[in-house]
Amino acid sequence: MTEDASPKKELAAVRGTKDILPKEVEGWQALERLARETFELYGYRELRAPVIEATELFEKGTGRTSDIVTKEMYTFTDKGGRSLTLRPEYTPSVVRAIIEHRLDLEVEPLRYYYMGPMFRYDKPQKGRFRQFHQIDIEVFGEKDAAADAEIIEMADSLLRKLGVTGTETLVNSVGCRECRPAYSRALREAAGKRKSGLCPDCQRKAETNPLRIFDCKVEACRAVARTFPLIQDFLCAECRDHFGKLLVFLDIYKIPYRVEPRLVRGLDYYTKTTFEVVSSHLGAQNSLVGGGRYDDMMKDFGGPDICAIGFAMGMERVLSIAELAPPKRKFLYLAYLGDEAKKAGLEMARYFRANGVECLVEFKDRGMKAHFGRANKLQAAWVLIVGGDEMKKGRFGLKEMATGRQVEGAREELLAFLREN
RNA sequence: GUGAGUGUAGCUCAACGGUUAGAGCAUCGGACUGUGGAUCCGAAGGUUGGGGGUUCGAUUCCCCUCACUCACCCCA
Numbered sequence: 100m101t102e103d104a105s106p107k108k109e110l111a112a113v114r115g116t117k118d119i120l121p122k123e124v125e126g127w128q129a130l131e132r133l134a135r136e137t138f139e140l141y142g143y144r145e146l147r148a149p150v151i152e153a154t155e156l157f158e159k160g161t162g163r164t165s166d167i168v169t170k171e172m173y174t175f176t177d178k179g180g181r182s183l184t185l186r187p188e189y190t191p192s193v194v195r196a197i198i199e200h201r202l203d204l205e206v207e208p209l210r211y212y213y214m215g216p217m218f219r220y221d222k223p224q225k226g227r228f229r230q231f232h233q234i235d236i237e238v239f240g241e242k243d244a245a246a247d248a249e250i251i252e253m254a255d256s257l258l259r260k261l262g263v264t265g266t267e268t269l270v271n272s273v274g275c276r277e278c279r280p281a282y283s284r285a286l287r288e289a290a291g292k293r294k295s296g297l298c299p300d301c302q303r304k305a306e307t308n309p310l311r312i313f314d315c316k317v318e319a320c321r322a323v324a325r326t327f328p329l330i331q332d333f334l335c336a337e338c339r340d341h342f343g344k345l346l347v348f349l350d351i352y353k354i355p356y357r358v359e360p361r362l363v364r365g366l367d368y369y370t371k372t373t374f375e376v377v378s379s380h381l382g383a384q385n386s387l388v389g390g391g392r393y394d395d396m397m398k399d400f401g402g403p404d405i406c407a408i409g410f411a412m413g414m415e416r417v418l419s420i421a422e423l424a425p426p427k428r429k430f431l432y433l434a435y436l437g438d439e440a441k442k443a444g445l446e447m448a449r450y451f452r453a454n455g456v457e458c459l460v461e462f463k464d465r466g467m468k469a470h471f472g473r474a475n476k477l478q479a480a481w482v483l484i485v486g487g488d489e490m491k492k493g494r495f496g497l498k499e500m501a502t503g504r505q506v507e508g509a510r511e512e513l514l515a516f517l518r519e520n
Numbered sequence: 521g522u523g524a525g526u527g528u529a530g531c532u533c534a535a536c537g538g539u540u541a542g543a544g545c546a547u548c549g550g551a552c553u554g555u556g557g558a559u560c561c562g563a564a565g566g567u568u569g570g571g572g573g574u575u576c577g578a579u580u581c582c583c584c585u586c587a588c589u590c591a592c593c594c595c596a
Contacts, residue, residue, distance in 0.1 A: 114587075166594050170521075188596090217596080222521075224590060233596055300592085311594095375596095386596060413596030436554070471556035479556095486554065500556070 115221070115229025129423050130261065130414060131214060134234050137257045138212040141249065143236060146211040148192035154182040160191030160396060162367030171219040185218035189235040190368075190393070190409060197239065198402035209239035209405075214414065226384035226416045237409035239397070244341050247372045247392060247408055248348030254376060254388045254410055255354055262422030263378065266387065268354060270374045271362040272342040274334050276395065282333035286310065293323045313361030329360045341371050368393040372408065380420045387420075388412045430457035431517070432479035434470035436486035444485040447495065450510055451483075456517055458483075475500065481517065 112118055119127060135145070154174050161168050173185040186192060193211055197203055214234040221227055236253070238246055251268065258266060273279060290297075290305035290312060297305065297312065301320045304311045313324050334342065349356050362373055373391035381387070390410025398404040431451060435444035448458040465473065467486075474482045484496035497513045498505040499520060506516055 111587080171594085219595080221594075222592095223588085224592095227595070231596065235596095383591065384595070389596060411596055416596060434555085466552080467554040468552060468556080470554095473556085475556040482555080484555080488554080496555090498555075503556090505555085 113229075115223040117228065117230075123418075125426050126418050126421070126423055127414070129426070130234075130418060130421065133260050134212070134214060134257060134412075137253065137260065138236060141210070141253055142208055143210040143212045144207070146193060146196060146213055147215075148186075148189070148196050148213070150186060150216065151183045152186055152192055152195070154184040156191045156195055157184055157187060159400065160194060160368065161188060165367050167219060171221055173218045173220055187217055187219045189213055189215075189217065189233060189411065190237065190396075193235075193237050193409075194396055194400055194402070194407070198397070198400055203239070203403050203405060210236070212236040224384065225382040226413070226419065228415060232414035234412040234414060235409065237407060239407045240405045241408070242394070242406045244344035244372070245348050247341075247345045247374075248352060248354075250390065250408060250410055251349065251356075251374055252352040252354055254390075254412065255352075257412075258376065258387070258417070261417060263387070263417060263420055264422075265379045265420075266376050267379075268356040268374065268376050269359040269362050270345065270349070270356050270372065271359050272330065272334060272338055272345075272371050273369050273373050273391070274330060274338050275370045278333055278335035278338055279330075282328070282330050283309075285328045285333065289327050293326070296320075296323050310361060324361075331360060338371055345372055368396050370394045374410070378416075378420055381416060384416065386413070387416050428457070429480035430459055431481045431483055432470070432474035432477065433458060433460045434465075434467065434474065434482050434484050436467065437464075440485045440487065440490060443490055444483070447483060447485060447510055451514065451517070454514055456514070483513070 154172070157168055157172065163169070167187045172187055175183060177183050193213070197209065202209060212235065215232060216230050217233050218230055220229060223229060236250060238250060251270070255266075255268065274282060286309045287305070290301075290309040294302055294305050297320050298315065298317045301312045301315050301317070301323075304315075309327075312320060312327070315321065315324070331339075331342075346356075346358070356374075359375075362375060369391040371392045371394065374389075375386050376388035377385045378387050379385070388410050390408070392406065392408040394406035397407060431448075433444045433448055435441045445460065448460050451458050459477065459479065461473070467484075471482060479500055482498045482500060484498065489495045494507050494509055495513060496505055496507050497516060506513070508516070
């Protein structure tokens with residue numbers, strides 16, 4: 100590391116992170132509010148877990164061989180010598196919390212949601228950041244495929260409320276510990292046999308992750324991939340039954356979907372259902388929602404043997420294509436003239452705020468013209484005029500900026516006027 | 521981690537290797553000290569991302585570095 104000796108060092112947000120400025124925050128708040136409203140309608144409750152966890156949690160939960168764990172984690176040693184990690188995903192934290200607090204013994208259904216920052220040391224590009232935000236939901240102890248369908252429908256419902264269009268829902272089953280090994284073997288074998296017909300990249304994938312060959316854009320590889328066996332033909336009776344039921348429930352909800360046999364997802368822990376919602380309006384990073392079932396994780400952590408399913412939604416990605424109406428914000432600007440009027444004006448502002456009217460007071464002496472110019476620039480809905488004349492009369496002027504209409508009255512009358520308009 | 525493209529004022533962009541790096545928009549002030557949007561005038565704003573090199577001279581050419589953008593890998 101060469102430290103540049105220049106006296107002035109540029110201070111900037113670290114690579115892959117972003118400030119969310121007040122203008123953008125409006126959209127974030129709308130998304131957060133709609134997500135909460137939606138999830139609570141399905142009986143979900145918020146569960147807030149820490150941003151940092153023991154590194155081991157992700158090694159065990161996310162998977163030691165996953166890309167996330169092998170090369171994308173923000174891991175550090177704290178002053179007590181513990182290895183900690185900024186969470187790259189949320190699921191392992193919830194599983195940990197359930198076991199730690201024995202939430203599986205509660206009466207309440209185990210349905211949780213959460214939204215917050217996640218951290219992955221990735222190379223930033225469109226729709227991908229090092230600190231990014233996810234909305235995450237998890238359901239535990241529901242093994243019925245109706246639960247799988249319900250969360251897909253819930254994600255769909257939220258996206259509709261956000262005005263997101265051009266999406267496609269992809270579903271697949273990756274089998275379970277009983278049936279998946281046979282498929283992996285068959286696929287690896289098939290890829291090995293046709294290896295010479297593959298691009299260098301796919302030759303490598305034939306060893307590491309043959310499922311990824313399905314994704315290649317090279318036509319020769321696509322042709323080879325079409326000859327590969329499909330997971331559907333390897334599913335055990337239970338998994339096949341589960342998948343069939345999922346599709347039936349999706350039909351009931353009238354959710355259009357496409358069965359995508361190559362949809363495997365990068366996380367190691369999935370079992371049975373996997374799904375993804377993609378959008379044609381995004382760039383290469385086109386996945387808005389990703390999720391699936393992970394029936395073994397709880398047990399693998401040494402907790403109770405209960406199944407689970409959940410999804411994560413990328414907030415930056417969703418916001419980049421959401422069509423949200425800008426919030427209607429109306430506020431009053433206080434125009435005061437002179438010291439005495441300033442004191443009276445501050446009291447007036449206090450009164451209006453106590454009654455739910457947003458008031459902006461700028462502590463800068465201005466002439467009437469300057470006040471109006473400023474109020475106009477700030478897009479104030481109303482201007483309250485407090486000057487010498489008004490104070491004598493005990494009646495104040497209130498101007499509606501959009502129409503130019505101006506009324507006069509005591510503060511109670513003006514409040515009534517504000518509430519009507 | 522690999523590859524490509526781009527870095528000039530708050531924003532969008534100019535400037536053949538040649539004077540003191542300009543314009544529009546935005547900001548602030550004035551014309552205009554009891555009523556906004558318009559107009560006019562003015563001001564402020566820059567080590568041309570940073571460092572090194574070539575040159576009499578570099579925003580311009582070369583190298584390194586950093587950042588951004590896009591793609592690969594992977595993922596939300």
